[in-house]
Amino acid sequence: MRRIAAQDEARLREAVSAVPLEWAAASGHPFTGEARSEYADIIEVAGVVVDETKAGLQRAVDSARNAGMSWSEIGLTLGISKQAAQQRFMRSQ
Template sequence: MSDEQLLDPAEDVRIREGIAHAVLGVPDGLAESLERDPAGFLRLLAASRVGAEESSRLLREAVQQARAAGHSWDAVGRVLGVSRQAAQQRFAAKDGPGATAPGLGGPEQRVLTPLTAFNEMAALEAAGREGWQLVRYGPLYHVVEASDRRWEYRRVPMAFGPRHRRMEAEGWTPVGAGVFPWRYYKRPLDDAADDQAR
């Protein structure tokens, strides 16, 4: 496969069919209503709008993750089929820690940034050993808060429902709603944090 063709044609078809299936299959009785009820087409329109909004959000998050993984705007543009400048104009407003990192507030907090998909778990592991608890995150940053406990962290793909339920049964707590394609979990450890490390 070439740089521009990162998915084979069968994968492309399965993704398209999966989106169509979700739009038609999730709203109760939508597909059947299209055979007999003109109002069903308005429900189809509403479901398609939700699907398009979600696809747009996933695309924005995927671009942010690609940038966080070190890919250039040129590479992002090639995959999207647009110029580097067009990709940057469309997605740059949400790219980078300065554009997305939140202000700090509440208890003692700090922002871990800039992070990538390759270094964020090591940064969280180090912070957790020092008693920093993950409280929120976004592309290229994590906000941690001082705690009297040590913490451990896991990052798992969003698509694995049974794994998420098993982790929660084992005492892991989800942090936020996830940033495509990841969901983050935290769990306190039994030993107290070392205040001197902070």
């Protein structure tokens, strides 16, 4: 079950995907794709974005569970099964 509109999801995806390029521009070294070294920088920044996004999702799931949301509800929200949600997000007790 989708809770955000398709156009909102598209804007969110666009904003997140732009972070590495915006970082490069703000650092004074805009990404042009002309130098091989630029790719390493963009890959590293994109990796940081992925890590932080995963951590944020884990925090959101942990908070949702603490608030009483079921694994079925979390799975439904993410478009995965209850079991997949548990396997992906359940922390060791």
